[in-house]
Amino acid sequence: MMKNILVFLFLGSSGIGKTELAKQIARYMHKDVKKGFIRMDMSEFQEKHEVAKFIGSPPGYVGHEDGGHLTKQLRQCPNALVLFDEVDKAHPDVLTIMLQLFDEGRLTDGKGKTIECKDAIFIMTSNVASDEIAQHALQLRREAQEQSRRRLAENLDDVQKSESVTISSTFKEEMIRPILKAHFRRDEFLGRINEIVYFLPFCxxxxxxxxxxxxxxxxxxxxxxxxxxxxxxxxxxxxxxxxxxxxxxxxxxxxxxxxxxxxxxxxxxxxxxxxxxxxxxxxxxxxxxxxxxxxxxxxxxxxxxxxxxxxxxxxxxxxxxxxxxx
Missing domain, CATH: 1.10.8.60 (Helicase, Ruva Protein; domain 3)
Known part of the structure; x- marks a missing residue:
């Protein structure tokens, strides 16, 4: 059976619109955005013991009845858009739980109950490699402007008016992927991502x-x-x-x-x-x-x-x- 689960990683500088785009997608998909958009600030899960906040404490532990931040909301809306903001700050144990989620489309909470969420969309945001992405984009824009100036001198009808640039697959593989591997330290985690979306500095x-x-x-x-x-x-x-x-x-x-x-x-x-x-x-x-x-x-x-x-x-x-x- 095919899995519908989609996992995206949004990369780029702070304030570039990563979180805002996730909100707009949720608004487009769900009538009730409050239920359909789940935002997890991953800077709150930097310590090992904070895994319990994520999926809920096991039986016998304090807060067991409260449930986890994520599991509680996913149970209410299994096809929600889930935003893991600043995922690079999360503890490796939290990433392990996310790996199960991305791989199987299900999550087991602290009470041992399984939540099926194969129709959910998961978006992670990160500032990792944002300087490299920004500098590369600026360089591409400078080259595009120079090319446009040369064309202008040669032929007025052939001027590039667009400010958009495209990041090459070579740059993604040779520059960005090694940085992501060094940070997340696991190929299987990066392997679960359907698409990495690059956010460039504003033109x-x-x-x-x-x-x-x-x-x-x-x-x-x-x-x-x-x-x-x-x-x-x-x-x-x-x-x-x-x-x-x-x-x-x-x-x-x-x-x-x-x-x-x-x-x-x-x-x-x-x-x-x-x-x-x-x-x-x-x-x-x-x-x-x-x-x-x-x-x-x-x-x-x-x-x-x-x-x-x-x-x-x-x-x-x-x-x-x-x-x-x-």
């Missing part, structure tokens, strides 16, 4: 989308809470996208928007510089030759006659203290 167009999403979030809050309309142009998006950090992914964009935009919004609100129902425009101060660090974001109040007035804001206070941001 420029993706960063612009991330910044836009963050600004839209705060613009919506400004409109709902204070009837303030927030506008910006492409130069603002470019500047904020420059705050991207490979190691923190989308979180670095979120932080950059909060640091450079939300702090100012909080300050102008606190200092009562905003007319009710006004329109605010974000602009970039500094010439085109300036580096990102030398450029600053300024807030302007737009008048009904399309004139604008730059706001003179005292140094921004801590966002956490602001009623605007909460």
């Amino acid at each position: 420029h167009s993706e960063l612009i989308l991330l910044v836009t999403k963050e600004l839209n979030y705060w613009a919506k809050k400004a409109k709902q809470r204070h009837n303030i309309t927030l506008l910006w142009d492409g130069a603002v998006l470019e500047l904020l996208a420059g705050g991207y950090n490979l190691h923190y992914g989308a979180r670095s964009i979120k932080h950059e928007v909060e640091r450079r935009v939300v702090n100012q919004l909080a300050a102008v609100y606190e200092q009562e510089l905003l007319p009710k129902g006004c329109t605010l425009r974000l602009t970039v101060d500094g010439g085109p030759q300036e580096k990102d660090e030398a450029l600053t974001l300024r807030l302007e109040v737009m008048g009904e006659d399309s004139t604008s007035q730059k706001l003179d804001i005292r140094p921004p206070l801590n966002t956490e203290d602001m009623s605007y941001a909460h």
